[in-house]
Amino acid sequence: MTRPADIYMRFLQLSEALRGLPSLPSLDPLEERILELIARSGQTKERLSVRDMMTRSELGSPATLHARITSMRDKGWIMLSDTEDTRRKQIELTQAALRHFDKLSECLVKAAKNA
Numbered sequence: 651m652t653r654p655a656d657i658y659m660r661f662l663q664l665s666e667a668l669r670g671l672p673s674l675p676s677l678d679p680l681e682e683r684i685l686e687l688i689a690r691s692g693q694t695k696e697r698l699s700v701r702d703m704m705t706r707s708e709l710g711s712p713a714t715l716h717a718r719i720t721s722m723r724d725k726g727w728i729m730l731s732d733t734e735d736t737r738r739k740q741i742e743l744t745q746a747a748l749r750h751f752d753k754l755s756e757c758l759v760k761a762a763k764n765a
Contacts, residue, residue, distance in 0.1 A: 657761050664757035674746050675725040681718050684709060685727055688741050689751060699738045700730065 669676065677685060684703070691698035700719060704712040719741065722728045727747045730739035743751075 660764060661758050661761035664761055665754055668750070668753055668757065674727055674750060677722065677725070677727065678718075680710065680714075681722050681727075684715075684718055684722065685743075685747065688728060688743060689747075691741075692743055697733075698741050699733065700741060701738055703741060 687703075687706075687709075688698060700716075703709075703719065704715055706715070709715055710718075719728070723730065726744055729742055729744050731742055733740050
C-alpha cells in the first residue's frame with residue numbers, strides 16, 4: 651500500500667519538473683510565500699492591496715515586501731490593478747501565474763492517481 655507521504659513526494663518530483671520548463675522566471679522562497687498568499691486571497695475574493703501586503707510583518711519589512719512585489723511584477727507573476735481609491739493598487743495573479751497553478755494542480759492529480 652502506498653503511504654500518503656509517497657503521494658506528496660511524487661507530487662514534489664512532478665512539480666520540480668515544472669521548474670525546468672520554460673515559463674516564468676523562478677521565485678525565491680519569500681516570493682513563493684507571497685504568491686501563495688495572493689492566490690489564496692484571490693480564491694476567497696478578499697481584497698489584497700499593496701498597502702495590505704505591507705502590513706504583514708511576518709513576511710518582512712515594508713521595504714523588503716515592496717522589493718519582492720516589484721520583482722514578482724517584473725518577472726510576470728503578478729499585476730497591479732486600480733481600485734476605487736487611485737492611491738491603492740490591488741495585487742492579482744497574471745494569466746501566466748494562473749496557468750502555473752493549473753499545472754501544479756495537474757501534478758497533484760497525477761501523483762494521487764499513481765498512488
